[in-house]
Amino acid sequence: MKVIVCVKQVPDMTEARMDKEKKTIIREGVPSIINPYDIHAVEEALKIKDKKGGSVIALSMGIPSVAWMLRQLIAMGVDSGILLTDKAFAGSDTLATSYILSKAIRKIGDFDIIICGKQTIDGDTAQVGPGLAEKLGIPHITNVVEIKEAEKDYIVCKRAVEKGWEVVKSPVPVLITVEKNINIPRFPNIVGIMNMKNAKIETWNAGNINVDYRYAGLKGSPTKVIKTFIPETKVAAEVITGTVDYQVEKMMAIFDKLHINIKNESNSHINESGQINEANHISGTNHIRERNSVKADRHVNIPAFKNGVSVLNDVFASSSALSDVSELGDICALNGDFSTSNNTFKGLDNTFEFFPNYEVIRDNEIVKDKHEGIWVFTEIDGRTVAKVSLELISKAGELASKLNTEVSAVLLGYDVENIAQTLLSYGADNVYLVDHPSLHDFNDEIYSKIMIELATRYKPDIFLLGATVRGRSLAPRIASALNTGLTADCTQLDIDSEKRILLQTRPAFGGDLMATIICPDSRPQMATVRPGVFEVNQPCIFEHGVFGIGRDIGQAEDKANKEQSENKMSKSQGENKVSKDQAGSKINEDQAQAGGETAIPETTRPKITKTIKHKIIKPKIAILPGKIEILEYIEDTTESFNITEAEVIVAAGRGMGKKENLKLVEELASLIGGEVGASRAIVEAGWIDRSHQVGQSGNTVSPKLYIVCGISGAVQHMVGLKSPGVIIAINKDVNAPIMKAANYAFVGDAIEILAALIKALKQ
Ligand SMILES: Cc1cc2nc3c(=O)[nH]c(=O)nc-3n(C[C@H](O)[C@H](O)[C@H](O)COP(=O)(O)OP(=O)(O)OC[C@H]3O[C@@H](n4cnc5c(N)ncnc54)[C@H](O)[C@@H]3O)c2cc1C
Structure with missing residues (x-):
């Protein structure tokens, strides 16, 4: 071979x-x-x-x-x-x-x-x-x-x-x-x-x-960096130095103040003299997870x-x-290569019959005229929408308000029309629905072909996907076919209202730096976003054909109201239209005209701040069988572990010195009812499973209490903290970035402090 x-x-x-x-x-x-x-x-x-x-x-x-x-x-x-x-x-x-x-x-x-x-x-x-x-x-x-x-x-x-x-x-x-x-x-x-x-x-x-x-x-x-900046960190409210005993006393007082319950049945790793029991293995406990069927990730250093x-x-x-x-996007590779007969590759014969004509998008005028709306790829988790897709729809709504445009969710699957309704209720204006038995399971090949076809046909201006395994597999393939820019793992998205372009911000490599990136000339502007970065809107209530939505679309509402008064609203299939009565409330126009059940009484009616045209669009599309077959799905049966939902996290970094010392972190987490988090450095070193990692390439978390032991606080780690509540940092270096982000900055040896703290908590 x-x-x-x-x-x-x-x-x-x-x-x-x-x-x-x-x-x-x-x-x-x-x-x-x-x-x-x-x-x-x-x-x-x-x-x-x-x-x-x-x-x-x-x-x-x-x-x-x-x-x-x-x-x-x-x-x-x-x-x-x-x-x-x-x-x-x-x-x-x-x-x-x-x-x-x-x-x-x-x-x-x-x-x-x-x-x-x-x-x-x-x-x-x-x-x-x-x-x-x-x-x-x-x-x-x-x-x-x-x-x-x-x-x-x-x-x-x-x-x-x-x-x-x-x-x-x-x-x-x-x-x-x-x-x-x-x-x-x-x-x-x-x-x-x-x-x-x-x-x-x-x-x-x-x-x-x-x-x-x-x-x-x-x-x-096509993607340009327009700004780099150091994210603001607040100065630590309190820097705690002094003896280990003093610091432990101080930490206990903070726990008291935060009403932390101490659980004493933890699996002890500390012996009477405050030393770590070498015999206890850190795996197999409730707190540090090792994925079964997969060898622990290991970092091989080959000098x-x-x-x-x-x-x-x-x-x-x-x-x-x-x-x-x-990791900008693009270049047009489609300069005839794929359609020429001098293709020397085996098995490529049918590959492009699906999309024979790619549009080369390099012209600003074409871009501005033809591309419209914000698309969100809908990921399905079992039989429901993955949370990341709802997060993106919610964020897209905010961006759409600034552009006075619509949010469309793109939904591929089998027997998923109910999910389309859910997407509408969370703020999508439209759902492009492709419902077909061959889409029952996610398949990169078939899905990407359909997505490319839809994006080529309907020309979205912005296209957002979750930075999940699926999203990260689909997005580059789509961007490559459409010759457009793709920014991975954005932590902030905004609109430059003047230029009407997407501002995509993500950590820059290897330092405490963020970069804002734009894709000025190619469309769609594509970005992936990690789960947990954005909030999910409250769903609107769907009653009597009326959606109530908490999002204010500003100009869009004016425009839509004007349209209403001019009685120009279209009556395409599946559209629900909302009109405004004299008292300022809105009723379903079709129902009102039919003279049947009309306005929901003011008291029970959800707040409606926009006129909504919600549509489920079912594009006619040829679905060719894929070459890739999914033979089996093996569920991960290890104890469920969800660091993203944890209220208390004790996180370890390279400053913990060696894998064995993670027992201390695990034991503290166990005592205070928390989960164990980790920096990428120790994941890469093979000390702990990747599922514990917090940060840009790990999990996004929002604990009420985040205790950080021997982690420097690099920007890639910190972007994983969404509204972290109280941060307690233990670090030898008072100037480490984490000490500026923390509410309580303990200056000292994390191993010594944790060992003494655990002993004290157990007494
Ligand atoms: C594209 C990209 C994505 C990334 N994604 C992530 C991510 O998702 N999550 C993430 O965490 N990182 C991520 N990183 C890596 C990140 O930039 C840092 O390299 C990493 O977070 C450093 O881990 P650390 O703080 O544990 O180690 P170090 O940077 O080595 O810091 C160790 C800290 O421990 C302190 N220390 C040392 N000894 C002790 C002791 N005995 N007691 C107390 N303190 C001590 C030191 O003062 C230092 O502050 C990413 C990097 C890149 C380029």
Whole structure:
């Protein structure tokens, strides 16, 4: 089998620091490493080669010195390396990268499997894999934790999804992205080390792979960073120093003040003398969760891959601030490649019959005239709407008010008309409903084709998706097909009212910096948002055909009222119209005209602040069978754990020193009835399961009490705290950012303080 692995050299994020004056990342002295996820992709490719024979090609885009990284992969057993390097590639965002990689892969020719790491640690967007698959017109499977079978014609993979795993079968060629827990990468072998020196690393520039310069690099990236800023943190209300005993006394007083109930039946990890019992294992308790069926996530450090190459003085440095923070979108790859007959790929024959004509959207005039409204992709969780979709509909309502436009939910599924009603009640003005038996289960391939078709046909101005496994798989594929910008994991969304564009804010890479990104010239403006970032509106009440909604749509209401008075409201099927009676109340127009049941008595009627035209639109669309089959769904049966709902969280960071010390955090959480949270640093280190992680790439939480032990408070961690209530930080460094965000900042050794506190609480 012929396997291509896409690998990226990234700065070692653990070493990256920020220049707070200049608001830029300090790159000097930051070593470069192979993206940790990619090394697992390489291992998986080598395992396939070991079993089935064939060859493995490592493909990378980067500066000339990246050739050294490719040589190291040859030492592991990779057969050849190809480096794409050209000044024209500088500043490429995820979509430009997908485009450039797709051109290189077309030049490579026939292949069976492309393997990418799930995401890179600098951008964390997970967009290149699906974006690249779309550019090549092949199926993709993200978040793979196991390749069960890799045969000549097909592949069977197990992928992690939100509440379990799916076993998925796809024909080859296919692209997969892998999680880090899929394998333990091998070390270079002697033969490999001997080969690496003399191995030829091919270097291709833009001309070699026929790249259209308009769609590569900064020029080809539709999303622009317009602002970077340091989020405001308040100065700690109280800094507590002094002896451990004094600090414990103080902490107990705070618990008292907050009415924290102490539960004494906790599983003790502290012995009589206040030391940690080494024999107690932290797993298997109520508080620290390990997902069954999946090996604990582990971080494999291969020192050989830290080659210390500085990225500072190279062609990519100039643009990296942009690509780092935004993971921008786009370039148009659709310059005829897909429809031409010189397509050399196996199995691509039918791929594009569904959407033969892509519209290349690069013209402002076209954009302004044709694109309208805010779309939200509806995710279904079991038989109900996933909360993240309601959060997005609620936020979209606020944005729509500023644009005087409508919110449309896009709903795909089977027998889901009742869900359409729910979406309307939460504030969607329209629901685009595609209801079909083949949409019963989420399927990236079929769903993305339909979404692309709908977006091409109806032209939304803004398109929001949840940054869930599904959303992160769909969104880049859609953005890639529509040639538009996509910003991952936004924590704030707003509208520039003057320019009428979406302001998308997310943490910038590796520092205490936020970046606001826009997509001025391409449409739709696409963004993903993590669950829990926005509030859900109160649903309106649906009675007698009348919706009451708490959202004020300002100008939209005036416009709609005017329309009413002019009696111009359309009477399309499924539309409910609301009119205003003389007393200022609103009644259903159809009912009023029919002279039947009309206005709900004022006292019982929900508050109505807008005139609503709500519609369920059922587009006629051909649903072709997909090539990907979901063979099995395996539910995660480990004890349910929902950190997002926890009222009390005790969170641990690298300052806890080692995995064993997490017992202290676990025990305190148990004593005060809380859950255990974690920084990404300790998740990456393999100390704790990812489900505990708080932050940009973890969970968004809103506890009433957040006790933070040995966590620095990097912006990526802090954006995971939505209205955190009281923050108690324990940190050795009084200047750590967390100490400024905290209400109570305990300056000291978290291990000592926690051990003494637990002992005191138990007495
Ligand atoms: C794209 C991207 C997404 C990210 N997403 C997330 C995310 O979702 N969540 C997240 O947490 N991070 C995330 N990060 C990483 C983030 O930038 C930080 O690197 C990470 O939060 C640091 O973890 P930490 O505070 O535990 O470790 P460190 O930064 O190493 O901080 C350790 C802290 O412990 C203190 N300390 C040391 N010893 C002790 C002791 N004995 N007692 C008390 N204090 C002590 C130190 O003073 C320091 O403040 C992301 C990064 C990127 C680039």
